Amino acid sequence: MVLDNLGSSLRGTMDKLRGKSRLDEEDVQEIVKEIQRSLLQADVEVDLVMDLSSNIEERALNEEPPGGTSARDHILKIVYEEMVEVVGDSTEIPLEPQTIMLAGLQGSGKTTTAAKMAWWFSTKGLRPAVIQTDTFRPGAYEQAKQMCENAEVQFYGDPDAEDPVQIARDGMEATEDADIRIVDTAGRHALEADLIEEIEEIERAVAPDRNLLVLDAAIGQGAKAQAREFDSAVGVDGVAITKLDGTAKGGGALTAVNETDSSIAFLGTGETVQDIERFEPNGFISRLLGMGDLKQLSERVERAMEETGEDDDWEPEDMLQGSFTLKDMQRQMDAMNKMGPLDQVMDMIPGMGGGLMDQLPDDAMDVTQDRMRNFEVIMDSMTDEELEDPRSIGASQVQRIARGSGTEEETVQELLQQHKMMDQTLSQFQGMGDGDMQRMMKKMQGGDGGGGGLGGMGPFG
């Protein structure tokens, strides 16, 4: 993902601050240097890197950390806030009738993004249409038509017409019934005057409510000049970054957002019409910095808690004291099942990103739906004593449980094996720093009140 290196290199530096309550000048300088190195490697433009790092340095040295905050959390918070400042809020895209024009360099992914956005709007209950004005690239018409078919959205184009401005006008008329009209334009270099004149004319013809600049995440230092030119020609209200699934550096896109004083609207993460995400700045930066996507996690947890209900007797801390019983596993499976795969959930917890899950055996947390269902039936056939103390289950009990649950003895063994692996895995998390895990488990239980789930937990708590 974009700027991935920043997260990992920063985490290494941050980890050295564990246990410290104050930052000295040397700490701050080391961190700032690390940030500069990562951003420059990711192709973020030099001036932006310098501005960002000097803001971070100044705040880290002058701001008093709130009482009880560790040095590490304090600097993380500052870095986070400054990065969020650069990417800005998500571009406002109201769910109401509107026209959006896409502009960008050749091959940046405009046509693909047009169809993806149309699909996205259709999932929100709106009726979108794509208007294809690209007469320049042979194949653009067919590609757009095909993708719109896949997305099951209306499409307008005219493979025989030559004037993109006329196509745009005709397209607006032909798609009158649509709520959302997405106007795709030909790829152009912003520094070529005639091409810029053409997009200005299309803009006048369709009078869009907002213009999005489509940028390939791999765009490097050229991003700044391109963004500036498009902005002065038609005005850039937001940016769609494409190809984030590749090994792109992403820094150019960040520069463009900063240069046009706009914000990110959508992220493209693949070639099919569904590979689009609405940009969400907090989650994006949290993940970038390896702090976990707290907002997303809290939403998932809250949803799971609503569905699972609470269990007052259960103390999540018990799991971290090494007494992870089959009953705990039952509850965990239930909650995790509702939240999504455990490795993804773990990735969203602060301090747990950083490839920690990668170090675990692949199947340590692999409880698929089918197995889960089998496991549930098996556990129903166990006595309370067996659930509390799985080690007491011998060969004859395995036989009995298998018969009682109508499953194979092998499956019962598998369950016991799975439990053992989860138990071992959890014991690795014991004594984790900063109480992150404990707090998260407690919150997952809704144990300390505060309106449910992780909602009340600040990212740096």
Ligand SMILES: Nc1nc2c(ncn2[C@@H]2O[C@H](COP(=O)(O)OP(=O)(O)OP(=O)(O)O)[C@@H](O)[C@H]2O)c(=O)[nH]1
């Ligand atoms: N992997 C990946 N490929 C993408 C993504 N978005 C677009 N592409 C691919 O990038 C290539 C160019 O995308 P197009 O949508 O044709 O780009 P365009 O900006 O319309 O191109 P022009 O009309 O030439 O300006 C195509 O092969 C797309 O499949 C993405 O998010 N991920």
